[in-house]
Every structure is written in structure tokens, then in C-alpha cells.
Amino acid sequence: MRIGLQLYTVRDEMEKDFVGTLEKVAAMGYEGVEFAGYGGLTPAELSSTLKRLNLKAVGSHIGLDQLMNHLDEQVDMNKAIGNEYLVCPWIAKEQYETKEALAKTVSLLTDAAARVQQHGMKIGYHNHAFELEHEVDGKTVLEQIFELAPQVVTELDVCWVQYSGHDPLAWIERYQGRLPFVHFKDLAIAEDGSPVTMELGKGTLDLVSVAQTAKAAGAEWLIVEQDFTQRGSLESVEASLQWIKDNLKDL
Numbered sequence: 001m002r003i004g005l006q007l008y009t010v011r012d013e014m015e016k017d018f019v020g021t022l023e024k025v026a027a028m029g030y031e032g033v034e035f036a037g038y039g040g041l042t043p044a045e046l047s048s049t050l051k052r053l054n055l056k057a058v059g060s061h062i063g064l065d066q067l068m069n070h071l072d073e074q075v076d077m078n079k080a081i082g083n084e085y086l087v088c089p090w091i092a093k094e095q096y097e098t099k100e101a102l103a104k105t106v107s108l109l110t111d112a113a114a115r116v117q118q119h120g121m122k123i124g125y126h127n128h129a130f131e132l133e134h135e136v137d138g139k140t141v142l143e144q145i146f147e148l149a150p151q152v153v154t155e156l157d158v159c160w161v162q163y164s165g166h167d168p169l170a171w172i173e174r175y176q177g178r179l180p181f182v183h184f185k186d187l188a189i190a191e192d193g194s195p196v197t198m199e200l201g202k203g204t205l206d207l208v209s210v211a212q213t214a215k216a217a218g219a220e221w222l223i224v225e226q227d228f229t230q231r232g233s234l235e236s237v238e239a240s241l242q243w244i245k246d247n248l249k250d251l
Contacts, residue, residue, distance in 0.1 A: 004032035032056035043080030057083035132164035
């Protein structure tokens with residue numbers, strides 16, 4: 001499996017020096033990156049930078065508003081950088097809490113998927129915990145999204161699956177063949193019960209089993225992400241990559 005980084009993890013560094021941070025990520029040994037914004041670069045500039053650094057564009061997190069109202073711009077950028085997956089990273093409560101609201105959201109995702117298909121791209125959806133904690137019409141929001149929008153691929157975030165009280169391995173197996181990448185992150189629980197995202201190997205997830213199950217399910221990429229780090233973000237993503245090198249040598 002190949003290893004990528006969701007650049008949201010190092011957003012503090014990206015804000016100071018977008019290209020310089022990409023250079024540091026590449027030097028660490030990450031093979032690909034998933035975008036959460038493009039640092040003001042043009043499609044040509046970002047494409048040239050990725051080629052120079054030998055980094056693959058694994059995906060782009062794009063909000064539902066952008067998918068609705070600025071999809072052509074997003075297609076142009078992602079076509080230039082060679083990215084196939086435009087991923088909706090979350091939806092607001094009012095966009096899923098009722099059957100009617102969820103149906104409208106699914107319709108928007110389906111329409112976007114149809115529009116990007118002609119460009120060889122796919123729409124994906126990335127979960128947090130709420131999609132598994134909230135039910136609509138007897139099924140979780142996540143189940144509803146993927147049942148009602150079969151064209152949409154899943155970017156399963158195993159940390160949030162576990163925090164919601166579900167089994168990450170079971171959900172990976174459930175979407176076998178529809179899971180090009182997995183968000184690979186670790187989780188601890190604070191004394192007040194709130195979630196704390198951790199460097200790989202410092203939390204409670206069985207990450208080796210997650211990686212093995214993801215590979216068996218057809219996933220090609222593990223994407224490292226840490227929503228909030230306990231030390232410098234670049235230090236944290238380097239430590240997580242080292243954990244992968246030490247513990248996932250056979251993958």
C-alpha cells in the first residue's frame with residue numbers, strides 16, 4: 001500500500017510556506033498528498049511543484065458548496081494535478097438530520113459525481129463520527145449516503161468510526177471494492193470523554209489490523225491525518241510515517 005498525508009494536518013505550516021511544507025513532506029518519504037486548499041497556486045504551478053517533488057495528488061477535500069457552485073474550477077485544478085478523487089469532507093447538521101435534508105444532500109453528491117465522471121474523476125465522502133451516531137429512517141447517515149449514492153466512493157476515517165462505537169474493520173469490509181483510500185489515524189479518549197487524535201501507535205486503534213483489512217478490501221492508499229497534534233505538526237507526521245515504516249513493512 002502507498003502512504004499519503006492529508007495536508008490539513010500541517011495546515012499551520014502550509015499557511016506560512018505552502019511549497020516549502022510540501023518539500024518537507026516529500027523529503028520525509030510520503031508518496032502522496034491529499035489537499036485541503038491549494039495555497040493560492042495556479043493549476044500549472046501546483047502541477048509543476050508536485051512533479052518536481054515526485055508527489056502524487058491522492059485526493060482533494062472540497063466542501064459541498066464548492067462541489068455545488070464551483071465544480072468547474074475544481075475540475076480544472078484537479079485535472080492539472082492528476083487527481084482522480086474530489087472528496088466531500090463533511091456536511092452540516094441541517095444537511096442530514098431529516099430524511100428530506102439528507103435526500104437533497106445525496107442528490108447534490110450524485111449530480112457532482114455525474115458531472116466529474118466525464119473527466120475521469122469520482123466524488124468521495126469522508127466521515128466523522130456523527131454520520132454513525134445519527135440515524136435517518138432507521139439507518140445511519142453513512143449507510144444512507146452510500147446506499148442512495150452508489151457512484152460515490154468512501155474515504156473511511158477509522159478514528160471516527162471507532163469513536164462512534166463501531167468496528168472499523170467491519171466497516172472497511174463492508175465497502176470492499178469501493179474504498180480507494182482509508183484515513184489512517186489514531187485515537188485516545190480524554191478524561192472528559194472527548195476524542196484526542198494521536199500520532200500513529202500512541203492511541204487505541206489496532207492499526208496493523210486496519211491496514212491489513214484495508215489492503216484486503218482493495219484500498220491502495222493509507223492517508224495519515226491528525227486533526228490536532230500534541231507537538232509540532234511536521235514532527236507528528238514524521239513520527240507517524242516512521243511508525244508505518246517500523247510496523248507495516250509487509251504491506
